[in-house]
Amino acid sequence: xxxxxxxxxxxxxxxxxxxxxxxxxxxxxxxxxxxxxxxxxxxxxxxxxxxxxxxxxxxxxxxxxxxxxxxxxxxxxxxxxxxxxxxxxxxxxxxxxxxxxxxxxxxxxxxxxxxxxxxxxxxxxxxxxxxxxxxxxxxxxxxxxxxxxxxxxxxxxxxxxxxxxxxxxxxxxxxxxxxxxxxxxxxxxxxxxxxxxxxxxxxxxxxxxxxxxxxxxxxxxxxxxxxxxxxxxxxxxxxxxxxxxxxxxxxxxxxxxxxxxxxxxxxxxxxxxxxxxxxxxxxxxxxxxxxxxxxxxxxxxxxxxxxxxxxxxxxxxxxxxxxxxxxxxxxxxxxxxxxxxxxxxxxxxxxxxxxxxxxxxxxxxxxxxxxxxxxxxxxxxxxxxxxxxxxxxxxxxxxxxxxxxxxxxxxxxxxxxxxxxxxxxxxxxxxxxxxxxxxxxxxxxxxxxxxxxxxxxxxxxxxx
Amino acid sequence: xxxxxxxxxxxxxxxxxxxxxxxxxxxxxxxxxxxxxxxxxxxxxxxxxxxxxxxxxxxxxxxxxxxxxxxxxxxxxxxxxxxxxxxxxxxxxxxxxxxxxxxxxxxxxxxxxxxxxxxxxxxxxxxxxxxxxxxxxxxxxxxxxxxxxxxxxxxxxxxxxxxxxxxxxxxxxxxxxxxxxxxxxxxxxxxxxxxxxxxxxxxxxxxxxxxxxxxxxxxxxxxxxxxxxxxxxxxxxxxxxxxxxxxxxxxxxxxxxxxxxxxxxxxxxxxxxxxxxxxxxxxxxxxxxxxxxxxxxxxxxxxxxxxxxxxxxxxxxxxxxxxxxxxxxxxxxxxxxxxxxxxxxxxxxxxxxxxxxxxxxxxxxxxxxxxxxxxxxxxxxxxxxxxxxxxxxxxxxxxxxxxxxx
Numbered sequence: 001x002x003x004x005x006x007x008x009x010x011x012x013x014x015x016x017x018x019x020x021x022x023x024x025x026x027x028x029x030x031x032x033x034x035x036x037x038x039x040x041x042x043x044x045x046x047x048x049x050x051x052x053x054x055x056x057x058x059x060x061x062x063x064x065x066x067x068x069x070x071x072x073x074x075x076x077x078x079x080x081x082x083x084x085x086x087x088x089x090x091x092x093x094x095x096x097x098x099x100x101x102x103x104x105x106x107x108x109x110x111x112x113x114x115x116x117x118x119x120x121x122x123x124x125x126x127x128x129x130x131x132x133x134x135x136x137x138x139x140x141x142x143x144x145x146x147x148x149x150x151x152x153x154x155x156x157x158x159x160x161x162x163x164x165x166x167x168x169x170x171x172x173x174x175x176x177x178x179x180x181x182x183x184x185x186x187x188x189x190x191x192x193x194x195x196x197x198x199x200x201x202x203x204x205x206x207x208x209x210x211x212x213x214x215x216x217x218x219x220x221x222x223x224x225x226x227x228x229x230x231x232x233x234x235x236x237x238x239x240x241x242x243x244x245x246x247x248x249x250x251x252x253x254x255x256x257x258x259x260x261x262x263x264x265x266x267x268x269x270x271x272x273x274x275x276x277x278x279x280x281x282x283x284x285x286x287x288x289x290x291x292x293x294x295x296x297x298x299x300x301x302x303x304x305x306x307x308x309x310x311x312x313x314x315x316x317x318x319x320x321x322x323x324x325x326x327x328x329x330x331x332x333x334x335x336x337x338x339x340x341x342x343x344x345x346x347x348x349x350x351x352x353x354x355x356x357x358x359x360x361x362x363x364x365x366x367x368x369x370x371x372x373x374x375x376x377x378x379x380x381x382x383x384x385x386x387x388x389x390x391x392x393x394x395x396x397x398x399x400x401x402x403x404x405x406x407x408x409x410x411x412x413x414x415x416x417x418x419x420x421x422x423x424x425x426x427x428x429x430x431x432x433x434x435x436x437x438x439x440x441x442x443x444x445x446x447x448x449x450x451x452x453x454x455x456x457x458x459x460x461x462x463x464x
Numbered sequence: 465x466x467x468x469x470x471x472x473x474x475x476x477x478x479x480x481x482x483x484x485x486x487x488x489x490x491x492x493x494x495x496x497x498x499x500x501x502x503x504x505x506x507x508x509x510x511x512x513x514x515x516x517x518x519x520x521x522x523x524x525x526x527x528x529x530x531x532x533x534x535x536x537x538x539x540x541x542x543x544x545x546x547x548x549x550x551x552x553x554x555x556x557x558x559x560x561x562x563x564x565x566x567x568x569x570x571x572x573x574x575x576x577x578x579x580x581x582x583x584x585x586x587x588x589x590x591x592x593x594x595x596x597x598x599x600x601x602x603x604x605x606x607x608x609x610x611x612x613x614x615x616x617x618x619x620x621x622x623x624x625x626x627x628x629x630x631x632x633x634x635x636x637x638x639x640x641x642x643x644x645x646x647x648x649x650x651x652x653x654x655x656x657x658x659x660x661x662x663x664x665x666x667x668x669x670x671x672x673x674x675x676x677x678x679x680x681x682x683x684x685x686x687x688x689x690x691x692x693x694x695x696x697x698x699x700x701x702x703x704x705x706x707x708x709x710x711x712x713x714x715x716x717x718x719x720x721x722x723x724x725x726x727x728x729x730x731x732x733x734x735x736x737x738x739x740x741x742x743x744x745x746x747x748x749x750x751x752x753x754x755x756x757x758x759x760x761x762x763x764x765x766x767x768x769x770x771x772x773x774x775x776x777x778x779x780x781x782x783x784x785x786x787x788x789x790x791x792x793x794x795x796x797x798x799x800x801x802x803x804x805x806x807x808x809x810x811x812x813x814x815x816x817x818x819x820x821x822x823x824x825x826x827x828x829x830x831x832x833x834x835x836x837x838x839x840x841x842x843x844x845x846x847x848x849x850x851x852x853x854x855x856x857x858x859x860x861x862x863x864x865x866x867x868x869x870x
Contacts, residue, residue, distance in 0.1 A: 087526075087579060088579040088580075122512075122540070124539070134530075134541075135526065137515070138515065138522050138525045138526060139522050141515070141516070141522065141647075142515065143512065143515060143516040144512040144515065144516075144540075145512075145515070145540075146538050146539030146540040146541075147539045148539050149539075296537055296539075299537040299538075300537065300538055300539075316537075319532070319534075319537075320532075320534060320535055320536065320537040321534055321535075322534070322535050323535070323537045
């Protein structure tokens with residue numbers, strides 16, 4: 001008999017506090033599960049055979065569905081996102097935990113009805129929930145639609161870059177958009193893997209949670225705002241250059257580079273989360289979005305120029321080889337290597353050893369760069385592999401939850417700390433300015449784009 | 465051993481392919497005789513062809529195989545064709561719109577997800593579409609064609625059920641539902657959800673009589689259509705033309721000696737139907753169906769052209785036919801054993817030309833599996849054995865050999 005170990009995937013982020021309180025009432029003795037938790041395994045002090053790991057919420061349904069974890073706690077939005085595409089997956093919702101309430105809304109920049117959307121041409125829907133966005137479009141019977149899957153910041157896409165955004169909100173609708181349809185009620189759920197449910201006695205664990213549940217707090221209802229959102233969106237002039245700048249930890253170095261180039265922004269990085277800062281260049285509008293999402297947006301002609309990483313450009317081109325996006329300037333910032341990584345415990349020297357290791361189950365390849373990982377696995381003829389998309393902190397997936405990791409690293413130190421070894425370097429990545437390959441119709445815009453490109457190239461050359 | 469076949473798919477063995485081809489060729493022959501021309505559309509189509517209201521229901525759309533193509537950065541998806549009619553309509557709009565009458569047929573696979581993996585997710589259809597012709601003659605022709613194919617395949621005990629899309633819609637319009645709810649209800653009936661009409665009864669008690677009579681009337685023999693017309697004239701006068709439409713087809717079928725019944729609740733099919741819907745059953749199982757879809761081509765951006773069509777489900781027919789009763793006698797089979805390989809293959813070629821099945825000995829075949837064996841030697845040139853009679857004869861030339869085989 002192998003282990004009877006039970007594994008649970010727990011959320012970090014917005015559900016952490018209440019989940020930790022619940023599990024503490026249930027007497028699980030998971031001491032390490034707290035706000036600053038690192039992505040390590042936590043062993044229960046009271047329940048032998050129970051161990052936990054902390055994940056991004058979005059990872060949890062996937063981890064439970066593929067059977068890496070027996071149980072999980074996460075928001076029902078991410079559960080439904082998985083089930084919308086994979087209705088027969090081995091994921092079972094066991095208990096509504098009745099906290100973390102919120103909802104998903106389809107929202108637009110102004111007041112519209114589903115009927116007008118139906119009559120319009122192609123409706124672009126931007127969302128972190130692409131499967132639910134597609135289900136919404138089908139159920140709303142939109143005649144023609146396209147979905148932009150996003151890493152974040154969907155609320156900034158309408159109206160210029162998308163007609164609709166499918167966004168998650170709790171309490172007051174926080175965005176300057178108009179919600180036109182409430183598509184899903186969200187709360188925290190306990191989920192299990194169907195096979196584990198049959199094979200392992202999970203009743204005790206589940207009932208310990210049920211006993212510890214608190215009566216439901218009144219779900220914060222969305223207050224209807226009478227006033228129209230104050231944001232005014234001017235129709236974009238054909239001469240205006242649309243520039244995308246990165247959010248997150250890329251902001252500081254990008255701001256520094258822009259500063260060196262003499263380009264000033266009024267609120268970037270923004271403390272209030274302002275995604276539309278003003279720029280001191282005439283005829284240029286700026287939006288702050290996720291660098292991961294930029295190549296797709298440039299390909300769709302929603303932006304003319306964008307500051308992203310070569311890793312994300314490559315990721316995009318692995319999925320869509322003929323996409324009309326290209327690198328214009330190497331900005332030489334944030335140099336990382338994209339590498340193939342395995343656990344030090346395994347006797348694997350290079351990718352060939354892995355492709356030749358014939359196990360009973362498929363090789364699990366985890367990565368944030370799911371298309372790079374896919375093409376790498378294909379090119380190296382990995383014998384039967386399975387891709388596991390991750391959303392950050394991928395190094396913690398090895399060795400228990402994945403066999404191969406495609407990850408970026410600056411110094412390799414974090415990887416070494418996790419007892420991992422690099423078996424291959426795929427390419428080097430730095431920040432870069434990207435643009436479309438199509439002709440720019442407006443001469444004024446073309447000139448402005450060339451000027452920005454030149455200025456940034458000069459600033460980047462000074463860096464070394 | 466572990467099965468490596470992808471879940472929800474099936475292989476067709478040589479025996480099954482024999483049945484498959486028998487059905488396909490019977491279908492092709494009948495279609496060609498009625499003046500239909502064969503077409504083939506791509507397996508991949510854009511998803512948006514199927515998303516407009518009036519094409520596929522959301523329930524069906526949630527089961528299509530859709531994905532982003534290698535150049536799908538716009539986020540628009542492609543699908544593995546989930547249906548045969550919509551691609552044909554697309555083909556007509558793209559390249560045949562000038563033709564006043566397009567009579568087309570196809571044998572194609574369609575893809576629809578099925579969660580248990582017990583039923584196949586890839587299915588084959590024999591379909592015919594008649595674009596540019598009005599009811600009821602065009603609909604009657606299609607029914608005739610479908611029944612002729614089944615007759616050629618010697619499938620007996622066919623039951624034909626008739627319904628009308630507008631009739632179902634008119635009934636629903638009476639329910640004072642929102643447009644959205646009406647579509648939902650229509651879709652439920654199309655998805656074969658029988659509870660839908662029961663619910664209608666609860667909501668509109670005054671329609672109870674009509675609905676009950678309707679449900680009770682199904683399967684009654686001839687003469688009932690007049691009764692039905694009278695009933696509708698009182699309760700739902702707006703349905704009169706649709707009933708008449710059904711009745712004309714029914715009368716025609718009756719005159720031709722076909723068995724049929726009108727069954728309003730048997731609307732199971734596609735949302736694009738606008739007129740008569742007919743379904744073909746054998747022993748309670750649906751083996752095909754079709755109907756009129758006048759709105760589809762304009763909805764997809766084409767001209768306002770009437771159209772109707774049907775499809776027979778090839779896999780279901782495979783279980784119903786007896787291949788031995790249908791196959792034409794095969795030419796005799798001959799195994800060639802030659803000392804010189806080159807000579808052996810040469811003789812095989814000559815025998816093929818003469819209409820025989822002939823193959824060279826590869827060290828594996830059993831003589832008993834063939835009608836004849838031919839040994840190619842020096843003197844005499846050929847030793848011919850009739851395997852059934854165990855009779856040997858010799859020949860010096862190929863002509864002599866052919867004479868012996870006759």
